[in-house]
Amino acid sequence: MAYTPDKPKLPESTEQLRARIPGWGADLDPADRPSVPQEVFDPDFSGAHWEFPERQPERWPRERSIEHKFVTPVFGTACPPRGLSGAIRRYSYAKFSEGRAAHWLLLLAADRVDVAESVLRSLASRHPDNPITQTGVRAELSHHGLRSRLGQNRADVVHHPLDPIIVAAPWIAGAGLAYVLVRRVVSRRP
Template sequence: MPEPATPYTAEKPALKESAEELRARIPGWGVDLDPKDRPSFPREQAGIETGAHWDFPERQSQPWPREKSIEHAMLPPVFGTSTPPQGASGAIRKYAYRYSEGRAAHWLLLLAADRVDAWEHHLRSLATPRPDNPITETGLRAEFKRHGISSRFGKRRVDTNHSWLDPIVVAGPWALAGLGAAAVLRALVRRRH
């Protein structure tokens, strides 16, 4: 069996099984082995320059420990560094990478981390001079100014099936947060008296 190629190198990785083994095991495998059937064949011939000026690309520095899928031996040579994991959402993201990318737990945890991150930013905005405004930022004013309601009726739009959920999804968390703040305030007032 051929030695597997190192990931992220310039050479083409070798097959783990021979073409005959794959053709016997997978119906239809190798239908494009004939060069006449592959439009990319001229670029695959030996001696054609790829333009790569490296054998293994220079590695990007890691300003903090990066999350890495358990399916990969190492991080890719280049990766995004715009949003370092922080707070509860960062902890959830790091925990998600304990699971394989083939498991639903991995992706559900990443989705949950995105929602937690959004709430962290909403809460952080309350400490600024201009906190988030759910009325203007959700496009609610545009519904009344730009014919939003009339465009939903008689037009056979697909999104009208779930539009009744939009106020619950958008305003629901804000209403719950307001009720929670009112309950805390009421408890503090009762404690003083």
């Protein structure tokens, strides 16, 4: 069983594995292992002071994959699911296995919806986000952004031209939508 200090049982015996896989168990003999002088083998000591770990209390229902019997003994509580993005996450965990693409695509969609919800929440607050300082645009100009990107053999160089589009596009789209809405409201007035 998962989360217990016991070593999981092998599905096959040692002899079956050795017959099927060439070289399997080559390091079972302590004479063949270079780390043996440092090892202290005590089969009764697992390092765990429990048979099954104490469970963290659930303050609200947590997402749990349908493959698992219960939530792990310890789980994160910093960002509880809320709003439409939380509903999408709960649906993904309730209906689809982790082996299905639909599960992960729904979780990706929930992340994007969460970003939109955060932007809307920020705009509705008294202190909306500042897209210039909080997206790193100002740091790019003042902290040698271009020099740090060129000639460094970085793996992410390919998507650098897309970064300004990804960062600016939602703000430009929002401004365009606001402009269209204001024009419609103004044009309907007598």
